[in-house]
Amino acid sequence: MAAAITARERGVKVLVLEAAPKDFRGGNTRHVRNIRYAHPAATDFVTGAYPVDEYYDDLLRVTQGNTDKELSRFLIEKSEDSADWMQAHGVKFQPPLSGTIGLDRTNAFFKGGGKQLLNAYYTVADDLGIDCRYEAEVVDMKIEDGVFTAARVKYQGAEHIVEARAIVIAAGGFQADTEWLKEGWGEAAEGFLIRGTGYNKGRMLRVLMDHGAQTAADADQCHAIAIDARSPKCDGGIATRVDCVIYSIMVNRQAQRFYDEGEDIWPKRYAIWGRLLAKQEDQIAYGIVDAKVNDLFMPSMYPPLKSDTIRGLAEQLELDPEALEKTVADYNAACRQGDNKDKEFTPGVLDGLSTEGLEPAKTNWAQPIDTPPYYGYPLKTGITFTYLGVKVDKEARVQFEGQGGRSVPAANIFAAGEVMSGNILGQGYAGGVGMAIGNVFGRVAGEGAARHVSN
Numbered sequence: 001m002a003a004a005i006t007a008r009e010r011g012v013k014v015l016v017l018e019a020a021p022k023d024f025r026g027g028n029t030r031h032v033r034n035i036r037y038a039h040p041a042a043t044d045f046v047t048g049a050y051p052v053d054e055y056y057d058d059l060l061r062v063t064q065g066n067t068d069k070e071l072s073r074f075l076i077e078k079s080e081d082s083a084d085w086m087q088a089h090g091v092k093f094q095p096p097l098s099g100t101i102g103l104d105r106t107n108a109f110f111k112g113g114g115k116q117l118l119n120a121y122y123t124v125a126d127d128l129g130i131d132c133r134y135e136a137e138v139v140d141m142k143i144e145d146g147v148f149t150a151a152r153v154k155y156q157g158a159e160h161i162v163e164a165r166a167i168v169i170a171a172g173g174f175q176a177d178t179e180w181l182k183e184g185w186g187e188a189a190e191g192f193l194i195r196g197t198g199y200n201k202g203r204m205l206r207v208l209m210d211h212g213a214q215t216a217a218d219a220d221q222c223h224a225i226a227i228d229a230r231s232p233k234c235d236g237g238i239a240t241r242v243d244c245v246i247y248s249i250m251v252n253r254q255a256q257r258f259y260d261e262g263e264d265i266w267p268k269r270y271a272i273w274g275r276l277l278a279k280q281e282d283q284i285a286y287g288i289v290d291a292k293v294n295d296l297f298m299p300s301m302y303p304p305l306k307s308d309t310i311r312g313l314a315e316q317l318e319l320d321p322e323a324l325e326k327t328v329a330d331y332n333a334a335c336r337q338g339d340n341k342d343k344e345f346t347p348g349v350l351d352g353l354s355t356e357g358l359e360p361a362k363t364n365w366a367q368p369i370d371t372p373p374y375y376g377y378p379l380k381t382g383i384t385f386t387y388l389g390v391k392v393d394k395e396a397r398v399q400f401e402g403q404g405g406r407s408v409p410a411a412n413i414f415a416a417g418e419v420m421s422g423n424i425l426g427q428g429y430a431g432g433v434g435m436a437i438g439n440v441f442g443r444v445a446g447e448g449a450a451r452h453v454s455n
Helices: 002-009 027-031 052-063 069-088 113-128 178-191 203-210 266-278 310-317 321-334 417-423 433-454
Strands: 015-018 034-036 107-109 131-134 136-144 147-155 158-163 167-169 222-228 249-251 284-290 305-307 374-386 397-401 407-415
Touching (some): 002 113, 002 167, 002 433, 015 136, 015 147, 027 417, 027 433, 052 069, 069 433, 113 131, 136 203, 147 407, 167 433, 178 374, 222 266, 284 310, 305 310, 310 321, 374 417, 407 417, 407 433
Parallel strands (some): 015 131, 167 407
Antiparallel strands (some): 034 107, 147 158, 249 284, 305 374, 397 407
16 A cells, blocks of 8 residues: 555556455555654654664564665665654554553554554545455466566456556465465474465465566565464454463473573564474463463453463363473472572563573573462464565565576566565564565555656
């Protein structure tokens, strides 16, 4: 929509083809809550400055440097006017959110969430005379030597050929195509749940790849988090997320811990847990907490299992009671040792309260699980979107394979959003970056497409 609105405001005729029905329009944006963007000072919806350099450092850290550094810097610098652009197109922001989510300074939250954001955009699109067709699936494109001429579209029971002078691909990833996920994950992908839209099957990405488009990121890289194991197969959205991890111990089917739950604050680590769960038996694990901390994170959509004893909780979770009792006892014994005896448990910040002599260690928020009732959260891998996408340049032009493997920018094919997110996100994630990618590269793509048509 950012691309469509930008192109239309520059005077060209725009047709939006949406594979989903109208009620499910907008892909994963329906489920979003905020955008991470650079800004020099506090506003009515962020509590302080978030400089370009800090944003860039955060991105390098979560991706471990697996990013196109030039494009990432470009994204962050261009994000500085994202909130202003959104507001100018009807998007409303709410006052800063404080608490365990920890994003009140860096991210602006949409009033009414992603659905309100989409409704605002589509209202603007309608006012501008943009033609939006729903349940119109693009199944193929005519591309010759990197030049797009037409799209083949299934619409109202028939196939249509749509000719255009430029095209913007903003069709998302392939997370709803289990067979494609298996190319990166093997049979484990059968156990994945899809947080986002079930309409993102990667058709446009595959067509571009078949025509020689270069790619960024790998097939197994994605935004994957821990969600409630009882969630629906597709489209559960933000409500299925469970934020207990950093205050819990996480155990697998064998009731054994397998990673440091307290490595960092939740917004900077929640996106690694989907991958960690994917490596466990049946792609499932269980967050175990006690009454001291169960109210320190956002309530889950599904109530946790509950018992006055660890043994009773293990039986409800269908885990070996002796094994879980030993895991909890070993963890409790490793808390409050050595230099940690007098450290204070402090939610929301890295408090340094760690275990000693335990492998893996818990490096923050480590306090004994000893206050009944005890709660258990069954968690599975929830895929939001995949990172494998087409390579682009700063003009959002799709890059094709030229002689000698060199990159050749397409004349009139542009990409924005998740379908090119691999340029920025080779791995890892920081909350709100996806919306920045969509807004910034959407506007750049729309402007580029309009410029090409006008010329």
